[in-house]
Amino acid sequence: MDKKGVELTINTIIIAVLVVLVLIVVVTFFLGGFGRITEAISRVFFPAITGTDLTIAVQLCEQRCEQAKALPTSLRGTSAFCVSAFQIDKNGNGLADRVGGNDDDKSQAFINYFCHKGSSSLGTQEDESSLGISCQIDGQTLQC
Numbered sequence: 001m002d003k004k005g006v007e008l009t010i011n012t013i014i015i016a017v018l019v020v021l022v023l024i025v026v027v028t029f030f031l032g033g034f035g036r037i038t039e040a041i042s043r044v045f046f047p048a049i050t051g052t053d054l055t056i057a058v059q060l061c062e063q064r065c066e067q068a069k070a071l072p073t074s075l076r077g078t079s080a081f082c083v084s085a086f087q088i089d090k091n092g093n094g095l096a097d098r099v100g101g102n103d104d105d106k107s108q109a110f111i112n113y114f115c116h117k118g119s120s121s122l123g124t125q126e127d128e129s130s131l132g133i134s135c136q137i138d139g140q141t142l143q144c
Contacts, residue, residue, distance in 0.1 A: 052096075057086045057131060061115035065135035068142060081135055082144030085112035085128075099127050116144040 061081065068079035076082070087096035087110040095103035097111045109127045116130065135142035 052086045052088050054088055054090060054131075057088055057113065057115075058133065060086075061131060061133045064115060065133070065137075065142070068135060069137050076137070076142055077144055079142075081115050081142065085114050086131075087111070088113045114144075116142070 064079065064081035064084070068076050068081045071079055089096055089103075091097065091103070093103055097103060098105060098108040099111060100108050102108065111127055111129050113129050113131050115133045116135065
């Protein structure tokens with residue numbers, strides 16, 4: 001059998017596929033579709049912009065509480081349960097909540113939602129809020 005004919009066919013198919021992909025990109029560019037594409041990509045790869053789902057945030061908080069239980073007592077206050085924040089889309093508009101309530105106003109900071117029920121800083125800054133999740137360790141509530 002002569003393999004050169006088969007290789008030529010495979011090479012031709014690969015080149016044709018690449019040409020079609022390039023044509024799709026060029027047509028999308030000229031039709032202005034990149035705005036929609038970049039928005040969709042942003043929603044997938046940059047959840048800080050689109051906001052974390054509240055249910056997912058609550059589940060992560062519960063996991064972080066379990067992880068804090070494994071830490072020595074002196075380090076529990078610095079665990080992810082206490083110090084990590086989420087940007088959440090509570091109103092379901094596809095954008096993370098911002099200070100002032102206008103999620104489209106990019107000049108406003110995102111509201112940082114923390115797992116724990118309270119802290120000296122929570123409530124004193126308008127860009128912080130609490131998800132109100134309690135972490136019980138040995139019958140005691142974890143103090144953050």
